Amino acid sequence: MKVAYIRVSSSTQSLELQREAVQKENVDKIFEEKVSGTSTQGREKLKEMLEFVREGDTCYITRTDRLARSILDLQLIVKELTDKGVGLVATEQPISTKDATSKCFLDMLGVFAEFETNIRKERQMEGIAKAKARGVYKGGKKKINVEEIRRLKAEGYGATKIAKELNIHRDSVYRLLKK
Numbered sequence: 001m002k003v004a005y006i007r008v009s010s011s012t013q014s015l016e017l018q019r020e021a022v023q024k025e026n027v028d029k030i031f032e033e034k035v036s037g038t039s040t041q042g043r044e045k046l047k048e049m050l051e052f053v054r055e056g057d058t059c060y061i062t063r064t065d066r067l068a069r070s071i072l073d074l075q076l077i078v079k080e081l082t083d084k085g086v087g088l089v090a091t092e093q094p095i096s097t098k099d100a101t102s103k104c105f106l107d108m109l110g111v112f113a114e115f116e117t118n119i120r121k122e123r124q125m126e127g128i129a130k131a132k133a134r135g136v137y138k139g140g141k142k143k144i145n146v147e148e149i150r151r152l153k154a155e156g157y158g159a160t161k162i163a164k165e166l167n168i169h170r171d172s173v174y175r176l177l178k179k
């Protein structure tokens with residue numbers, strides 16, 4: 001069976017170009033999601049695809065950075081596919097898991113994807129530092145009302161009940177009550 005995994009980083013981006021590219025390969029099933037690729041955490045469609053594929057299947061992606069943005073994540077995903085007997089093919093890059101040369105090129109592309117992510121983070125941190133120095137950047141807006149947590153605690157609510165009431169994580173309640 002031919003399956004495809006396509007991904008964009010945010011809900012405002014379109015999957016259409018990737019969808020068209022993998023459909024040219026006559027894939028049977030497409031797993032698609034709109035979530036950051038910097039980690040495998042929270043990538044439910046990736047997990048579904050990895051559970052779905054079977055020996056003899058081929059997984060199509062458009063580019064390696066759609067599959068993973070870190071070399072470790074890429075290698076772990078490729079290992080899982082390879083261990084299951086599933087091939088990996090990129091439609092826009094000359095890579096696959098069929099031979100040693102293609103596998104080497106796959107790893108190099110993974111290194112560059114991770115490098116690109118790290119450079120972007122460094123630039124973002126530099127921009128934040130400059131904005132802070134000018135007094136423009138104040139950080140993210142507080143989303144949790146600490147006074148409301150204290151009020152509910154004073155009324156006898158426990159951390160779990162406060163968390164449910166305010167739709168926040170219980171750990172946040174404990175952390176903010178310590179301040």
